[in-house]
Amino acid sequence: MNFPTFNLILTVFLFWLTIQIDASHEEYLSYFFILTVGIIHGSNDISLIKVLTRNTGSLKKYLLLYVVVILATIVAFVSFPSLALFFFIIVSCYHFGEQHFHNQVQSQNTFSRLLFFGYGVLIFGLLFYFNSENTSIIINELIGHTLNENYFLWFMIAGAILTLVFFIHSIRNFKSSFNYFQELFLILLFAILFKMAALLWAFAIYFIVWHSIPSLVDQIGALYGKSNKLNVIQYIKSSFVYWLISIAGLYILYYTTSYFEIQFVTIFFAFLAAITIPHVVVMYFLNKN
Numbered sequence: 001m002n003f004p005t006f007n008l009i010l011t012v013f014l015f016w017l018t019i020q021i022d023a024s025h026e027e028y029l030s031y032f033f034i035l036t037v038g039i040i041h042g043s044n045d046i047s048l049i050k051v052l053t054r055n056t057g058s059l060k061k062y063l064l065l066y067v068v069v070i071l072a073t074i075v076a077f078v079s080f081p082s083l084a085l086f087f088f089i090i091v092s093c094y095h096f097g098e099q100h101f102h103n104q105v106q107s108q109n110t111f112s113r114l115l116f117f118g119y120g121v122l123i124f125g126l127l128f129y130f131n132s133e134n135t136s137i138i139i140n141e142l143i144g145h146t147l148n149e150n151y152f153l154w155f156m157i158a159g160a161i162l163t164l165v166f167f168i169h170s171i172r173n174f175k176s177s178f179n180y181f182q183e184l185f186l187i188l189l190f191a192i193l194f195k196m197a198a199l200l201w202a203f204a205i206y207f208i209v210w211h212s213i214p215s216l217v218d219q220i221g222a223l224y225g226k227s228n229k230l231n232v233i234q235y236i237k238s239s240f241v242y243w244l245i246s247i248a249g250l251y252i253l254y255y256t257t258s259y260f261e262i263q264f265v266t267i268f269f270a271f272l273a274a275i276t277i278p279h280v281v282v283m284y285f286l287n288k289n
């Protein structure tokens with residue numbers, strides 16, 4: 001079975017599960033998968049930096065730089081929350097679209113990069129629009145302003161237009177294995193899934209099945225040659241300490257912010273935002289290579 005088929009079957013299974021279980025179980029499962037597979041997929045960035053720089057430069061220097069970028073993101077979120085959130089969403093759109101398409105184009109050029117971005121806008125647009133009430137509550141807790149449903153609708157429409165335009169521009173750049181029907185089917189599946197599932201569960205399904213697992217496969221390939229059982233274990237071993245530090249960081253964040261009356265899910269997205277930026281930069285260079 002090839003990889004997208006596996007993802008597709010997994011998504012259909014999770015869609016079926018969405019109908020069977022109640023909202024509280026969806027929430028537990030979401031946190032479980034995001035905190036394990038989701039966080040692990042970014043925990044080996046230092047090893048990836050070593051591969052990308054062919055072991056030149058010191059590990060301490062990269063670690064320091066990585067942590068400084070995380071701290072700068074936190075400072076930006078505290079000082080200019082709206083701007084920081086906007087930047088986080090834009091960067092995330094590119095990152096999600098890049099993971100989806102980078103293996104399906106023959107070469108990465110301006111149009112394919114705009115397609116990556118447009119596709120990410122479409123995915124987040126669908127997620128926000130079909131869960132506009134909860135998205136709005138979280139955004140309000142993060143930046144102190146409420147955005148109404150129309151913003152999410154226009155965001156989704158912009159994503160659909162950008163995807164269509166840059167998809168057409170990239171048609172000759174797709175590999176011969178590119179499956180047009182599957183891509184269209186996927187967008188429809190995501191739309192139905194995001195409408196039926198609660199916000200966090202919908203995000204978790206996309207983040208785990210269509211982002212973290214494919215990214216893990218790419219990273220294991222880049223680090224160890226191919227993704228087999230042994231290399232998966234090796235990957236987990238070398239990322240474990242960073243994963244643990246991140247989970248401890250989230251735990252501390254949760255306790256230090258518990259006296260502000262904010263839902264855990266908001267703290268959780270703020271935490272994801274902080275660790276996203278350096279990870280996106282590392283993956284940009286990895287996928288480019």
Ligand SMILES: CC1=C(/C=C/C(C)=C/C=C/C(C)=C/C=C/C=C(C)/C=C/C=C(C)/C=C/C2=C(C)CCCC2(C)C)C(C)(C)CCC1
Pocket residue numbers: 038039040041042043044045046063066067070088089092095127134135138139199203241242243245246269272275276279
């Ligand atoms: C290495 C290292 C480390 C670690 C790291 C890590 C662990 C990473 C990870 C990473 C990751 C793991 C990443 C992730 C990413 C994610 C993303 C990219 C997401 C996005 C999202 C979004 C964009 C959202 C949005 C929203 C929603 C959905 C709803 C509500 C509203 C809002 C808007 C929030 C440490 C720090 C320890 C130290 C140093 C070194």
